[in-house]
Amino acid sequence: MKIGIIGSGFAGLSSALFLSRNKLNAITLYDKFDKVQTVGAGILIQPSAMEIFKKLDLYEEFIRNGEKVYDLEGTNHRGQKVFLTSYNDYAPECFGIGIHRSLLFQSLYNKCKMQSNIKFELNHEIIFLEDNRSAYDLLIVANGSHSNLRDQVPIKQSYKLYPYGCLWTTIEDDRIAPNQLRQYLKYSQEMFGILPSGINDNLKRIVSVFWSLPIRLKNTYSIENILESMKFYLNEENNDFFEKLKQANYSFAVYADVYMQQYHHENIVFIGDAAHGMSPQLGQGVNMAFIDSYFLDKALINNNDNIKLALNNYTKLRKKHLRFYSQASKFLTPLYQSDQEFYGRFRDLLFTISKQMKFSRKISSQILCGKRTSWITNKEIQY
Ligand SMILES: Cc1cc2nc3c(=O)[nH]c(=O)nc-3n(C[C@H](O)[C@H](O)[C@H](O)COP(=O)(O)OP(=O)(O)OC[C@H]3O[C@@H](n4cnc5c(N)ncnc54)[C@H](O)[C@@H]3O)c2cc1C
Numbered sequence: 001m002k003i004g005i006i007g008s009g010f011a012g013l014s015s016a017l018f019l020s021r022n023k024l025n026a027i028t029l030y031d032k033f034d035k036v037q038t039v040g041a042g043i044l045i046q047p048s049a050m051e052i053f054k055k056l057d058l059y060e061e062f063i064r065n066g067e068k069v070y071d072l073e074g075t076n077h078r079g080q081k082v083f084l085t086s087y088n089d090y091a092p093e094c095f096g097i098g099i100h101r102s103l104l105f106q107s108l109y110n111k112c113k114m115q116s117n118i119k120f121e122l123n124h125e126i127i128f129l130e131d132n133r134s135a136y137d138l139l140i141v142a143n144g145s146h147s148n149l150r151d152q153v154p155i156k157q158s159y160k161l162y163p164y165g166c167l168w169t170t171i172e173d174d175r176i177a178p179n180q181l182r183q184y185l186k187y188s189q190e191m192f193g194i195l196p197s198g199i200n201d202n203l204k205r206i207v208s209v210f211w212s213l214p215i216r217l218k219n220t221y222s223i224e225n226i227l228e229s230m231k232f233y234l235n236e237e238n239n240d241f242f243e244k245l246k247q248a249n250y251s252f253a254v255y256a257d258v259y260m261q262q263y264h265h266e267n268i269v270f271i272g273d274a275a276h277g278m279s280p281q282l283g284q285g286v287n288m289a290f291i292d293s294y295f296l297d298k299a300l301i302n303n304n305d306n307i308k309l310a311l312n313n314y315t316k317l318r319k320k321h322l323r324f325y326s327q328a329s330k331f332l333t334p335l336y337q338s339d340q341e342f343y344g345r346f347r348d349l350l351f352t353i354s355k356q357m358k359f360s361r362k363i364s365s366q367i368l369c370g371k372r373t374s375w376i377t378n379k380e381i382q383y
Helices: 010-019 047-055 059-065 101-113 129-133 223-233 236-247 285-302 307-336 341-354 358-368
Strands: 002-006 026-030 042-045 067-069 071-076 081-086 096-100 118-121 138-141 157-161 164-172 180-186 190-199 205-214 251-253 256-260 268-270
Touching: 002 010, 010 026, 010 101, 010 285, 042 047, 042 101, 042 190, 042 205, 042 285, 047 059, 047 285, 059 096, 059 101, 067 190, 081 341, 081 358, 096 101, 096 205, 101 118, 129 138, 164 236, 190 223, 205 223, 223 236, 256 307, 285 307, 307 341, 341 358
Parallel strands: 002 026, 002 138, 026 118, 071 180, 096 190, 138 268
Antiparallel strands: 042 096, 067 096, 071 081, 157 256, 164 205, 164 251, 180 190, 190 205
16 A cells, blocks of 8 residues: 655654555655654653554663653642552552653654655645645544644544643753652642653653643743742752753743544544644643554554545544543643632642542543543453
């Protein structure tokens, strides 16, 4: 089959790698940039995606480059522990991995470059789907949540930017937040996150730092005020770390909620953030991109490369899992990032009650692991 993939992000590269296993496939990957790269901070990878890494032979390298995360701890501005979501509540020995996105990306890209049936067309922005659709048996759109191509197909859809984004940076540090994602919160108006992110190119341990910020303030915020607030949350023993925060350069990231009623039209299929962008509150975006690419390959194999049947099958296979996580991230995001103090108070009350109960701790950890598919039943994603 001739396969075109638009976008060389996590979704595009991982689907190229799966599809390249069939040596009859000839794959062309497009990206608008002249260099295949990813910018951004660390990401948290969930057990649901680790299964896919094993299938792609990426797991060992990934574990070497990342740091195991055993739990997520939230502390409020009064020093009270609001939540502690532990992977251990899901299963013993269960963990997430914090990793710098560029190292994961590089492993994936290097593997793609080794495949003789994958070709890269860089510095090549696709503007019109119609121009490319007929050139390929299958056209995969994986160009991220702000896709300029989505509205060129007659599928019911929506795209909405969240009102809050975040400032982020990465910092070399040996000590802070070992094996734990830490969040400091003041209702839903302040959120300060520290995520262990494995090692950098110099083999030094790094953490990623996030500070929640409304988009309306992105050009007018005062970094001095933000640093003062960060200092408030860090104990004196973390003075060294605070000094590093003062020296760091910060970038601003935004995210959008993307909905598509179905993910395919004729021989075109949308995967990754292009199909279902969500807020990073649950740490699922990259995970979903990998899972999508696995199921797309599986649907093609199960349907003997009959595109019509395979893409119908793909939408069916992915819909429940993706709907659940899109809804969950839509529900949770204002509890962490909103102008309304009420949401933060509600979150603190809800989480304080639910952390006392074993069954709700189990559900929270299952959601975190990226496995749940429904609000009502306990059914998990099956590979
Ligand atoms: C602050 C922040 C923190 C996050 N933390 C996590 C986390 O902890 N865990 C997690 O799983 N996820 C996290 N995410 C989400 C994650 O980054 C995304 O879900 C993931 O990058 C989506 O991958 P993708 O391949 O679908 O899209 P992208 O990574 O956006 O890649 C799209 C590619 O398409 C290219 N492109 C765009 N338009 C065109 C065009 N017209 N023609 C050709 N090429 C084009 C772009 O150059 C890019 O290379 C976070 C996101 C943010 C913003």
